[in-house]
Structures are given as structure tokens and as C-alpha cells.
Amino acid sequence: MISTVDPSQPSTQYPTFTIDPSLSAFQLPPKTYLSTLPNDISNSTSLLTPRFIAVGALTFDSHSRILLIQRASTDSMPHLWEIPGGGCDEDDPTILHSVARELEEEAGLRARHVWAAEEEVRAGRVGGVDIKFTTAEQKQVILDAFQVRRTILRGSAAGVEGGIATG
Template identity: 40%
Template sequence: MSEITATTKSDSGSAPPAPMNFKVAHSVDNFNIPLQDLMESHEHVTDIAVGACVFDSDGRVLLVQRAAKDSLPFLWEVPGGGCEFEDETVLHSVARELGEESGLCAQRIGDELGVLDLFTTRTPGRLVRKYTFIVEVEGYDVRLNPAEHKAYLWVSEDEARAKRCGNVEIVYTSKGQEEVILKAFEKRKAQA
């Protein structure tokens, strides 16, 4: 599979953003566009969110537990969040959110998992479409932002399906989040 390398540009006259260099699989070229361009194809959607399924060297996926004072407190999800118009592309949003939420640096953004994940927010009239990607990272030293997440786990497929890792019960943020995590395991096995 051939790939391209994405880098963050800086506007002249402003401080350059933190370096964000990562490879992009051609299978996600349609997301290597500005958020505004993607929004044009989503008639009733008001926001786009992204998620990152990260696997460690033992084939376990990273889950993060939402903080007590955040929406959906104590529930589990993959790192991710809202795309911002300031991000160069939707894929830059994936890398930025992964870094902000886990401290991990994206090396390669691979396949989008193709699970329809639509949800509303606490703000009336907001409909969010979430896209989740398999992301390869540089190292596995997770550093959480305590304002957003209180804990993390690396879970196997069996643990994800059982919704239990050791003595920790895993309650996902949504059925869609659970489906995307299980789809990530399936996709990873198919590519092995």
C-alpha cells in the first residue's frame, strides 16, 4: 500500500504549530481535506468528531475513561474529539485529538472503520458524525489530560467483548463506540 506524508503548515506571521508529521493510507484520502469540505457532504450534521483506535505491540487497544466533570462521566472510549476548522485537514484533527487526550504521537493514520456513529450532544440541535481510524503511534507512554480523562486501559479483544479488564467494568460511551472498537479488532486481524 502506498502512502503520503501529511505535515502541518503554518501561516506566515504566526508561530508555527507543534510539528505533526504522519503517514496517511490512501484508503483515507477522502479525509485528507479541510473540515469545511467534509461538512458540505453532511446535510443535517452540525459537527464532525474523530476517534483513534491505537493498538499496542501486544495487539491490545487503548481505551480512556472520561473524567467525572466531563459529559458522559466515567464511561470508556477511544481517544478522540471534535474536528476544528483551524486544523489543516480532518486527519490533522485525528492526530491533534490523539495527542491532546493521550499524549501519543500519530505516526500513521490508517483505515477508517466504517461504523455509522451519529449522536446528539447536550446542546439542543447538535448532531455529531464521528469517524474513527486505526492509528499507529510512536511509543506507548500514555499521558492523560485529567480534565478530560481519569484512567486508561490497554484491552484485548476478549476483554473488549466481555466489557471487563481485570476488575474494571468497561461501560462504553455508546453502542456505536463499542461497535467501532470491535470492528477495529476485526480489521486488524484481517490485515495480519
């Protein structure tokens, strides 16, 4: 999803964006989406029903680098790295609006952030900065995003449209 932010609008406004139809399942309010998930916890092997949604923005620049932010020293998991994101708020119109809001909030904070190439993510080092991710799963999602991006770019070069959002 690519958003466009109008700096003249108050920060309470959501960035405007358009989406690819492949993302339509996330055009629901968070509560509505959660209500569509299975609610069967009678089987001891099933997972508990989720009660909230966390989102993340996999944001690339024109050099195929991904945006990473460093958590504050006062935050949980201090000084660790991740993609911009957070939880869906109850008043977010849709899950996609949550992603757009979090990206604006996180990227606009006075936080240390870095653009990392895939090789740098794999190495855990960008320039002179060691990158330690919040979780191994976070690092894997980022590496998977590079693979998906390559697939989409190959499809675009061949004239095939991929499942990405555009602004």
C-alpha cells in the same frame, strides 16, 4: 494512521504522519469535507446535513490491545470509556490532522486509560476494572476495529498492503 510526535516541538504543532492512499478522502479541511455531503433535507426521511465532524483514534499496541480512555467525573457521561477522540477544530488543516491532534491531547491528559484485548472489550472488564462504554455504538466500533486489524494483519503476512496509515 500512525503519528510521530517530536517532544521538542510546542504542543500547538501537529504530529507528523503519512497516510495510505485509501484515506485520501479525509485529507480535506473539515469544512470542505462537510460541503461535499448531500444537502437535501426536503425529504422528510433524509437525515439533516452534518455541521461538525467527530473523530476517534483506534490505537493498537504490539499485543493487539486497543487504547481506551475514561471520561472525567466532571465530563458528560462521567466515568464511561471510549477511544481517544473529539471534534474537528475549524483551524485543523485536515480531518486526519484532527485525529492526530485529538490522540495527542487525549492520550497526553491526566486521564485514566487502559489497553484492552478484544476478549476484555467483549467482557466489559480489564483486570479489576469494569469497562462501561459511552454508547453501544462505541463498543461496536471498537470490536469492528479488532476485526479490521486481523484482516489487515493477515494481508500483511501474505505480502498484501492494507489501507492503514504509517508513520
